[in-house]
Amino acid sequence: GVHGADTGLLEGLGGHATRREHAQANLAVFDGLEDPLVRDAHAWALEHLPPPAPAALIHGDLLGQNILLLFDDDRLGLIDWENAQLGDPAYDLAIVTRGLRRPFKTDDGLARLLDAYAEAGGAPVTAAEVHLWELWLITGWYREALEGAPGHAPSQYLNHLRGILSRARLILNTFQSQVIENKRFADALIPRGTRISMCLVHSCHLLHGLR
DSSP: OGGGSOGGGOTTOOBOSBHHHHHHHTGGGGTTOOOHHHHHHHHHHHHTOOOSOBOEEEOSOOOGGGEEEOTTSSOEEEOOOTTOEEEOHHHHHHHHHTTOSSGGGSTTHHHHHHHHHHHTTOOOOOHHHHHHHHHHHHHHHHHHHHTTOSSSOHHHHHHHHHHHHHHHHHHHHHHHHHHHHHHHHHHHHSOGGGHHHHHHHHHHHHHHHHO
């Protein structure tokens, strides 16, 4: 796939060396915005930066109109590469979900997207990493609305930010609660010498389920 392309063959393509550098370079979108909700989004983004893994080729504008379905072929084609760069694959996935409460009009749309992405051989990407880029995207639109750009009112973008933060926190809180419950189960039923390793196994399975 696109994200698995050999970046060594992409000499001259702009971007960043690592996924984390890509995210850090875009945090400036939050600068100078004083609304408490935007400050919360900024703080959440800082706490959930992607890992310093090598950057991948990303399309940069992965909207439906840029995806071609090839008849009599299982492959897909992509057009409009003017925003391509080396960066975080989670960015492309956030362009697809756009911070919607129900991506693809289903309650588990993001989870299904991440599962399909992983099954197709995509790099490890978590829901939190996609949410970071959703926050970046909506904050950028909020800033433009404050400057008078046509579109929705600033308050609508703030409501959108609130929804993304709420869903992101719910996912993490659910994961943490399940890890605690697994530890209690291990403490009660598993011999002392194997408790730590079993808790780690359960936690790893849960984390995979969030991707």
